Amino acid sequence: MSSLRRLHFPGVPSKAIAIFGSLCHKLLASPFYSSLSSSGESPLQSDSTERILTDEELTEINLLIPRLCDSNQLATAVNLTTTALLANPPLKSLSISVFIDSLASQPDMTHAMSLLTRLKFTPPSYPYLRPIIIMLVTSYFNKYKYKEALKVFNWIQRPDSPCSPDEKIYGIFIHGFCRKGFVLEGLKVLRAMVGANTAPTCDSKDCVYRGLLRQARIKEAKELNDAFGCVDVAGLKRISLLLENMIAEWKD
Structure with missing residues (x-):
């Protein structure tokens, strides 16, 4: 001081x-x-x-x-x-x-x-x-x-961060990226969110779904939307695995 x-x-x-x-x-x-x-x-x-x-x-x-x-x-x-x-x-x-x-x-x-x-x-x-x-x-x-x-x-x-993301912060990033066409970044945030056992809100799920549709990724949008139907612990693990595969296979 x-x-x-x-x-x-x-x-x-x-x-x-x-x-x-x-x-x-x-x-x-x-x-x-x-x-x-x-x-x-x-x-x-x-x-x-x-x-x-x-x-x-x-x-x-x-x-x-x-x-x-x-x-x-x-x-x-x-x-x-x-x-x-x-x-x-x-x-x-x-x-x-x-x-x-x-x-x-x-x-x-x-x-x-x-x-x-x-x-x-x-x-x-x-x-x-x-x-x-x-x-x-x-x-x-x-x-x-x-x-x-x-x-x-x-x-x-980061592990040493004194401010871990909550539902609101995750949602701000997902909306910010997906609504402007940065869907891959939005998916990465969503992956981090479900990896932290935080269920996405309806708004966040809808934002990701519409972002995928705008990029003509119909198959991925449908698969993810179906997975969103169950967001218990097992459901979050299924969503996480789906996101991992989707991100790994992503091509612009």
């Missing part, structure tokens, strides 16, 4: 810099933060009800984040956002949508992966990781950045 105090904000109002310094100081001095540092608890597990950020500080932070994004100081925006999250504010109280949109608009994923990595190694921030990933991936799909979305999926699939 001490390194954060030394960050510089060229072109940013001095009052905003003071708010950042105050935030770092309050976090270090807070019993809430101290207890998390020693216990490893996440904010949602803590019994502390202390409110660290004032309305004025939140306002200043929310004015600063878009300005940093507009001036392409995203590394600083990542530092400020991850530090602010340590104060355990409601996610909706921060200018997070503007920040995520800026990350997804970049020509590479340097800053986006920096954000995810910082959250990964900050256990108190874990409750924010899932909604931030959903926002980031949705923004990538809206911007037709499918390779970037797939990289995020691979990141959360």
Whole structure:
């Protein structure tokens, strides 16, 4: 945390810099933060009800984040956002949508992966990781950045990921890929989903089915649709095997 105090904000109002310094100081001095540092608890597990950020500080932070994004100081925006999250504010109280949109608009994923990595190694921030990933991936799909979305999926699939996919996250990837013609990628996500013993929703099954039909893969669509009729443990194993064969034999 001490390194954060030394960050510089060229072109940013001095009052905003003071708010950042105050935030770092309050976090270090807070019993809430101290207890998390020693216990490893996440904010949602803590019994502390202390409110660290004032309305004025939140306002200043929310004015600063878009300005940093507009001036392409995203590394600083990542530092400020991850530090602010340590104060355990409601996610909706921060200018997070503007920040995520800026990350997804970049020509590479340097800053986006920096954000995810910082959250990964900050256990108190874990409750924010899932909604931030959903926002980031949705923004990538809206911007037709499918390779970037797939990289995020691979990141959360790692064994050391603190945010394993749930039904909602799997569904976002399946819909994002299949609706834009990247059906093979959608099938790979579906394979990972059933491999984790998570049954696909009706919407996800329909999305994959229609994606296969649009690519004139009538036989595969029918076989998979028939397998979807049973999604108990044995049924999921059957679907997984079918997907393995389908992906292995896939030819554009």
